[in-house]
Amino acid sequence: MFLLGHSCWSYMFSKATGRNVNVNLPAYLALLSGILPDFDIYFQPYLIHHTYTHSLIVIVPVVLVLTYFFGRPGFAFSVGILSHLLGDFIVGTIPLLYPLSPSSDVGLNLGIPSLADTVLEIGAFSLVLVYAYRNGDYKLVLKTSRDSLLLAIPLFALVTLTLLFAGDRSIPLAEFAFSRRAFTVITLGHILLSGILALGVLQGFRWYLENRRVKQTTGSIDSSDQPPT
Numbered sequence: 001m002f003l004l005g006h007s008c009w010s011y012m013f014s015k016a017t018g019r020n021v022n023v024n025l026p027a028y029l030a031l032l033s034g035i036l037p038d039f040d041i042y043f044q045p046y047l048i049h050h051t052y053t054h055s056l057i058v059i060v061p062v063v064l065v066l067t068y069f070f071g072r073p074g075f076a077f078s079v080g081i082l083s084h085l086l087g088d089f090i091v092g093t094i095p096l097l098y099p100l101s102p103s104s105d106v107g108l109n110l111g112i113p114s115l116a117d118t119v120l121e122i123g124a125f126s127l128v129l130v131y132a133y134r135n136g137d138y139k140l141v142l143k144t145s146r147d148s149l150l151l152a153i154p155l156f157a158l159v160t161l162t163l164l165f166a167g168d169r170s171i172p173l174a175e176f177a178f179s180r181r182a183f184t185v186i187t188l189g190h191i192l193l194s195g196i197l198a199l200g201v202l203q204g205f206r207w208y209l210e211n212r213r214v215k216q217t218t219g220s221i222d223s224s225d226q227p228p229t
Contacts, residue, residue, distance in 0.1 A: 001087035001121065002121060002190070003035055003038065003157075003162060004124070004186055005087055005124050006083070006084050006087055009034055009083045010035070010081070010083045010084065011131070012127055013080055013083040014029070014034075014077055014083075015076075015131065017076040018072070026150065027151065031151075032080075032153055033083075042161075051099070054085060054088060054094045055096065055097060055099070057098065057099070057100060063081065089106070089108065090110060090116070091107075091109070091111060091112045091120065092110075093105040093106060113183055121189060122185060140200045140203065141203060144206045144207035146204065148200045148207060149207060150204065152197075152204070154197060158190070158193070159194065
């Protein structure tokens, strides 16, 4: 599954889990959790992509640690991480017991790209738009706030992981992205999601500038109110 599906499904799963355990997981964490297993791309060639970070032997201890130290927010975030493995299991395979059993790949292997993958990716993106409207996260791209600025984290991950993955395999990204109808649809989904996140980051940057201006103004007033020595 591509990053579009991973980030969107993790948003849905982690947000729904958070709601069930009375935790409002921030949007940036909900989106980021599903991308996290693909962070092995940052460490290539020292880590082979789709091995350790996609194995239950590694992921389960990580989930337990996050839940133990961070409680309910950690659990909701962990569900988002696990959704990554579920997505890859459906459209491809995952190395279930790597490195103890390097040949332990299991999965439905429906194909990527495929009709099933395209439906899952675009379907997840559509659900995120609806769910974000219902839970109020849509305000992150319409109003200035600190949480809006934090959307820069999943945005950075989406863009850099895509570029690094393509560069490592010498893939002509633009040509590849629009080479097939399924790729084109998913690529447009990536562009739309990145654009929405970028708007949120812009709102966050506006919040930062406004907050800084207020502090400077307050500091100037406080200084002028002090009696001369």
